[in-house]
Amino acid sequence: MRLATWNVNSIRSRIDRVEAFLERHDVDVLALQETKAKDEQIPLMGLQALGYEVAAAGTNQWNGVAIISRVGLGDVQVGFPGMPGWGDPLAPESRAIGATCGGVRIWSLYVPNGRKVDDPHYVYKLDWLARLRSAATDWLADDTVLVGDWNIAPRDEDVYDMAAFATDTHVTPRERAAFQGFLDDGYVDVTREFTPGPKVYTYWDYYRQRFERNRGMRIDFLLGSPSLASRVTGASIDRNERAGQGASDHAPGIADLA
């Protein structure tokens, strides 16, 4: 089974690329972030024609997550227990959606950006991650994968210019400790061993031709529970998806399961 994750930065403006990506890589389950669409705005026809089911959670202009699956899509849950706003159908949150696809529990996650270190959104980000970690410990014994845009660069080598980011979010010790906490609990970054750095990124800002100069960050990850991680036979980052006109600012991550 082939899993993928992709911050598409608008599903509506990226639908042609998404459909082509699914076909080109023969993807079974694709987790999307930043769909920037309400559920009824998701362009379904082409995806359904390709044999996929779609579960989405979108409530505003900048969040939005979805799971696209052709191996079943069951037990869909918007948000996780303990998440701010969880259980409230009107909550202005659409940063997490879970579903069981082909026997694997997959969570598509759009971790809060945090904005600036002195911004309340930074505190919110750390709190959100702590609550996710608490919930995720209950899923460790299952075939679980936590995928998406973590908005954290865990290592210095994951940032094109650490000096430029030294006082910014995404690299602070508290954010990195939050990410490391998942690894300490037993989750495994199933991508990195197959895509070793340095200078291997998943995100390049639209500004200043950052992609063309490979000035990016590695902030998108697939973290597998121990049993899931043991099934991973390979992984890749499709950086070609960041190239050319009409690209998202993120590249997809892919993992293969035995």
Add this chain to the structure above:
DNA sequence: ATGGTAGAGTGTCTA
């Protein structure tokens, strides 16, 4: 420190 680009939707906000 600032500004550069892209996408949501028409005013700016978000990243």
